[in-house]
Amino acid sequence: LTDKLQNVFKNLRSKGRLTEDDVKAALKEVKLALLEADVNFKVVKQFIKAVEERAIGADVMNGLNPGQMVIKIVNEEMVALMGSETTEIAFQPGKAIxxxxxxxxxxxxxxxxxxxxxxxxxxxxxxxxxxxxxxxxxxxxxxxxxxxxxxxxxxxxxxxxxxxxxxxxxxxxxxxxxxxxxxxxxxxxxxxxxxxxxxxxxxxxxxxxxxxxxxxxxxxxxxxxxxxxxxxxxxxxxxxxxxxxxxxxxxxxxxxxxxxxxxxxxxxxxxxxxxxxxxxxYPDRMASRILGMGDVLSLIEKAQENISIDENKEKEMASRMKKGKFDFDDYLESMKQMRNMGGLASILKMLPGTGGKGMDLESMIDEKQLARTEAIIFSMTPAERKNPKLLNPSRKHRIARGAGVDIAVVNRFIKQFEQSQKMMKQMPGLMGGKRGRGGFG
Ligand code: GDP
Ligand code: MG
Structure with missing residues (x-):
C-alpha cells in the first residue's frame, strides 16, 4: 500500500496546485491502492467519499498547500475510520473481578x-x-x-x-x-x-x-x-x-x-x-504506517520549499504587472521567487518571443549580477522603489554610491527594468498565477 500511495502523492506534489479534477484523479488512485490492500469495498467507497467531500471545495481551492491538504484529509479520515483514540480494556470498578x-x-x-x-x-x-x-x-x-x-x-x-x-x-x-x-x-x-x-x-x-x-x-x-x-x-x-x-x-x-x-x-x-x-x-500511527506518511510529508515539504511563492503575493503582482504598476519592490520579490524556483534561465526560456535577444539573459541569471541588482534596489528609498519615475540623475548617483557600483551600472539596470516592465505589460498572462505551466513548479 505504501509504495502505491507514495506514487499517488508524488503525482500530487508535481502538480503544485490541485483542482477538483486533481483531487478526483488522486483519490481514484488512493481508492485502487486501498482495494489492493484488501480493504473492504464498502469501507473504501465510504472513505473516498468522505475525503472527497472535504477535499473538493473552499479549503483546497484557497489553501496555499493543496497537496499537503489532501494528504492531511486522507490521514485524518483514516484515523477517524480506525477509531480516533486508543481504547483500553475496561475493568470492573474496585475489587470486582x-x-x-x-x-x-x-x-x-x-x-x-x-x-x-x-x-x-x-x-x-x-x-x-x-x-x-x-x-x-x-x-x-x-x-x-x-x-x-x-x-x-x-x-x-x-x-x-x-x-x-x-x-x-x-x-x-x-x-x-x-x-x-x-x-x-x-x-x-x-x-x-x-x-x-x-x-x-x-x-x-x-x-x-x-x-x-x-x-x-x-x-x-x-x-x-x-x-x-x-x-x-x-x-x-x-x-x-x-x-x-x-x-x-x-x-x-x-x-x-x-x-x-x-x-x-x-x-x-x-x-x-x-x-x-x-x-x-494507535490509529494515527497506523494511518501513518498505511500511508507511509512520514516519507510523504517530507516529500511534500520539499516540494513546498521549491514552490514557496505566496499565492496572494503572486496574484497581486500579476495584476500590478497588467496595470503596468510593477515597481522595484516587486522586482525584488520576483527575484526572490525566481531564485526559489531554482533557475531563472529555465523560466525565461519558456517565455514566448524573448529568445534571449534584446535582454542580456546570461547576465540576468548570473548570481553576482543578481546580488548587485539587489544592492541597487536596497539603496533606493521606499518612495523610489514604489515610483521609478522619481529617479533623477542626482538620486541615481546617490544609489550608485550606496550600492558601490558605477553610475553606468545603475543606468543600465533601470533601463533593463523599464524594458521588462514593458515586456510584462505585453504579456499579462505571464505571471497570471498558472503555476502549473511553464515549469514554475
Ligand atoms: P489460537 O489457536 O487462536 O490459540 O492461536 P495461537 O495463540 O496458538 O497462535 C497460532 C500461531 O500464531 C502460533 O504459532 C503463534 O506463535 C502465532 N502468533 C500469534 N500471534 C502472533 C503475532 O502477533 N505475530 C506472529 N508472527 N505470530 C503470532
Ligand atoms: Mg489456542
Missing amino acids: TVIMMCGLQGAGKTTTTAKIAGKLKLKGKTPLLAACDVYRPAAIKQLQINGEKQKVEVFSMGENQKPANIAKAAIEHAKKNGNNVVILDTAGRLHVDEEMMEELQEIKKAVEVHQTLLVVDAMTGQDAVTVAKAFNDQIGIDGVILSKMDGDTRGGAALSVKAVTGKPILYVGMGEKLSDLEQF
Whole structure:
C-alpha cells in the first residue's frame, strides 16, 4: 500500500496546485491502492467519499498547500475510520473481578495473545488468572500452561473432559478465593465460523458474567479478518478486537476496516510470536504506517520549499504587472521567487518571443549580477522603489554610491527594468498565477 500511495502523492506534489479534477484523479488512485490492500469495498467507497467531500471545495481551492491538504484529509479520515483514540480494556470498578473472554478462529492467536495480555496486566498491577477453556486440542491446555509459566501468571485448567462454560465458572470461583482480579478465558476456535463454536461461546456468556469479549483476528487474512469480526460481533457481541500477526506481510487493510464494519475498536496489535510482542493500537500511527506518511510529508515539504511563492503575493503582482504598476519592490520579490524556483534561465526560456535577444539573459541569471541588482534596489528609498519615475540623475548617483557600483551600472539596470516592465505589460498572462505551466513548479 505504501509504495502505491507514495506514487499517488508524488503525482500530487508535481502538480503544485490541485483542482477538483486533481483531487478526483488522486483519490481514484488512493481508492485502487486501498482495494489492493484488501480493504473492504464498502469501507473504501465510504472513505473516498468522505475525503472527497472535504477535499473538493473552499479549503483546497484557497489553501496555499493543496497537496499537503489532501494528504492531511486522507490521514485524518483514516484515523477517524480506525477509531480516533486508543481504547483500553475496561475493568470492573474496585475489587470486582473483571472477566475477559478471548475468542476467534483456530490459529488466530488467542492463546498467545491471552498470555501477552496477562503480561501487560501484570505490569499494571493486576493479578490475572488464565483459564484453559479450549478442550478440543490436547496441546491447547499445555500451550497455555507453558505461556503462563513464562509470564509468571497462574493458569487454571480442568482437563479436557469438562464443558468450557463449567471451566469458566470454576475459574472465577478459583479467582475469588485466590485474590485474582482478572480472569482471562482462553476459548477454542474453529477453522471457520461455525454454529458449534458460537453456541459454546454463548453458553460461557450465559454461565458467567463476561465483562469484555475480545476477538483475536489474524491481520494477514486481510478482508477475511473483517468478515470474521463481523460474524463474531453479530452473533456473540464483542467489545474490542486484537489484530494479531501485524508483523507479517500485511497491507494494513484489516486495520482500516475492522472498526468501520463492526463499530468496535482495535485494542492491540500483535507484532510477533514473543510474548512481549503486543502493542497498543494507535490509529494515527497506523494511518501513518498505511500511508507511509512520514516519507510523504517530507516529500511534500520539499516540494513546498521549491514552490514557496505566496499565492496572494503572486496574484497581486500579476495584476500590478497588467496595470503596468510593477515597481522595484516587486522586482525584488520576483527575484526572490525566481531564485526559489531554482533557475531563472529555465523560466525565461519558456517565455514566448524573448529568445534571449534584446535582454542580456546570461547576465540576468548570473548570481553576482543578481546580488548587485539587489544592492541597487536596497539603496533606493521606499518612495523610489514604489515610483521609478522619481529617479533623477542626482538620486541615481546617490544609489550608485550606496550600492558601490558605477553610475553606468545603475543606468543600465533601470533601463533593463523599464524594458521588462514593458515586456510584462505585453504579456499579462505571464505571471497570471498558472503555476502549473511553464515549469514554475
Ligand atoms: P489460537 O489457536 O487462536 O490459540 O492461536 P495461537 O495463540 O496458538 O497462535 C497460532 C500461531 O500464531 C502460533 O504459532 C503463534 O506463535 C502465532 N502468533 C500469534 N500471534 C502472533 C503475532 O502477533 N505475530 C506472529 N508472527 N505470530 C503470532
Ligand atoms: Mg489456542
